[in-house]
Amino acid sequence: MTIGDGLVAIAAALAVMTGIFSTAGQGYVAAKAVEAVGKNPEAENEIRTMLILGAGIAETAAIYGLLIAFLILFAY
Amino acid sequence: MTIGDGLVAIAAALAVMTGIFSTAGQGYVAAKAVEAVGKNPEAENEIRTMLILGAGIAETAAIYGLLIAFLILFAY
Amino acid sequence: MTIGDGLVAIAAALAVMTGIFSTAGQGYVAAKAVEAVGKNPEAENEIRTMLILGAGIAETAAIYGLLIAFLILFAY
Amino acid sequence: MTIGDGLVAIAAALAVMTGIFSTAGQGYVAAKAVEAVGKNPEAENEIRTMLILGAGIAETAAIYGLLIAFLILFAY
Amino acid sequence: MTIGDGLVAIAAALAVMTGIFSTAGQGYVAAKAVEAVGKNPEAENEIRTMLILGAGIAETAAIYGLLIAFLILFAY
Numbered sequence: 057m058t059i060g061d062g063l064v065a066i067a068a069a070l071a072v073m074t075g076i077f078s079t080a081g082q083g084y085v086a087a088k089a090v091e092a093v094g095k096n097p098e099a100e101n102e103i104r105t106m107l108i109l110g111a112g113i114a115e116t117a118a119i120y121g122l123l124i125a126f127l128i129l130f131a132y
Numbered sequence: 133m134t135i136g137d138g139l140v141a142i143a144a145a146l147a148v149m150t151g152i153f154s155t156a157g158q159g160y161v162a163a164k165a166v167e168a169v170g171k172n173p174e175a176e177n178e179i180r181t182m183l184i185l186g187a188g189i190a191e192t193a194a195i196y197g198l199l200i201a202f203l204i205l206f207a208y
Numbered sequence: 209m210t211i212g213d214g215l216v217a218i219a220a221a222l223a224v225m226t227g228i229f230s231t232a233g234q235g236y237v238a239a240k241a242v243e244a245v246g247k248n249p250e251a252e253n254e255i256r257t258m259l260i261l262g263a264g265i266a267e268t269a270a271i272y273g274l275l276i277a278f279l280i281l282f283a284y
Numbered sequence: 285m286t287i288g289d290g291l292v293a294i295a296a297a298l299a300v301m302t303g304i305f306s307t308a309g310q311g312y313v314a315a316k317a318v319e320a321v322g323k324n325p326e327a328e329n330e331i332r333t334m335l336i337l338g339a340g341i342a343e344t345a346a347i348y349g350l351l352i353a354f355l356i357l358f359a360y
Numbered sequence: 361m362t363i364g365d366g367l368v369a370i371a372a373a374l375a376v377m378t379g380i381f382s383t384a385g386q387g388y389v390a391a392k393a394v395e396a397v398g399k400n401p402e403a404e405n406e407i408r409t410m411l412i413l414g415a416g417i418a419e420t421a422a423i424y425g426l427l428i429a430f431l432i433l434f435a436y
Binding site: 063070084092093102107120 | 136144146149151152155156157158159160162163165167169173179180184191194195197198201205
């Protein structure tokens with residue numbers, strides 16, 4: 057591989073690293089969901105719905121990074 | 133690929149990394165939404181509306197980064 | 209190995225490092241689950257379900273990184 | 285060893301460093317388990333089960349990093 | 361020694377640094393164990409068991425780093 061190939065591979069890695077705080081952010085959401093269901097188990101359905109919606113919104117940037125990583129590796 | 137090609141790919145990766153704290157910030161919004169719905173399940177609709185509005189506003193910079201990443205890769 | 213090969217290997221390592229905050233984020237979820245089950249052992253089932261769901265959502269970005277690491281090593 | 289060989293070794297090291305926050309994250313889980321069992325020793329079984337489950341989930345990314353480190357050293 | 365040899369040595373050092381937060385994380389567990397046994401000395405056995413289990417789980421990633429450091433030095 058040339059140095060140029062290596063830099064392109066590093067670019068793909070950096071792109072997917074956009075999601076690096078995803079487990080931290082979504083972990084915080086999940087922690088609050090676990091705490092809420094421990095306090096109020098009857099609201100489990102509402103809590104789960106909100107967890108999935110909120111975490112889905114927080115997922116978008118990680119997916120943007122994954123998309124650019126694919127494009128750099130295979131369409132560039 | 134040349135070193136120049138590699139640097140352009142790294143530029144695209146850096147651009148999409150603009151959204152790197154997006155999951156952290158939106159995760160915090162989502163965590164508070166989950167907490168609020170656990171305390172007050174009847175307000176689920178109002179909480180969801182506020183979550184979507186707030187997280188949508190927080191999404192904008194991540195989309196700017198994605199846009200510039202596309203332009204660097206395909207229109208530069 | 210050439211310098212280009214070395215850069216590609218570093219790229220794979222950076223990609224898998226996307227999951228670096230995973231133990232922190234999911235550890236926070238798990239900590240809250242442990243705390244919740246200590247306070248309210250009868251809600252163990254609801255708490256465990258929410259833990260698995262929430263942590264699974266938070267796992268996604270780490271898996272994106274693992275996937276790109278594999279692609280960089282073996283399909284690039 | 286060539287510089288390329290050295291970069292590959294550094295890549296393996298970076299890959300295994302994915303688990304760097306593991307003792308922090310899992311330490312937090314363990315701390316909460318110790319605290320919970322101190323407050324409510326009768327719930328020891330539920331607390332231990334949740335600790336093992338939660339910490340196991342949080343371990344995954346560290347294992348991904350270990351796997352990529354092995355692949356970089358021996359299969360690349 | 362060549363530059364390549366130096367990079368390999370640095371790689372081994374980085375690998376073992378995976379355990380860098382171990383004293384912080386496990387120190388936190390031990391602190392909570394001390395606190396819990398101070399509040400509730402009759403639960404000493406349960407607390408000690410949980411401390412050993414929890415700290416053992418938190419040790420794993422540090423051991424992964426040690427393993428990769430050995431492999432980089434002697435099997436690479």
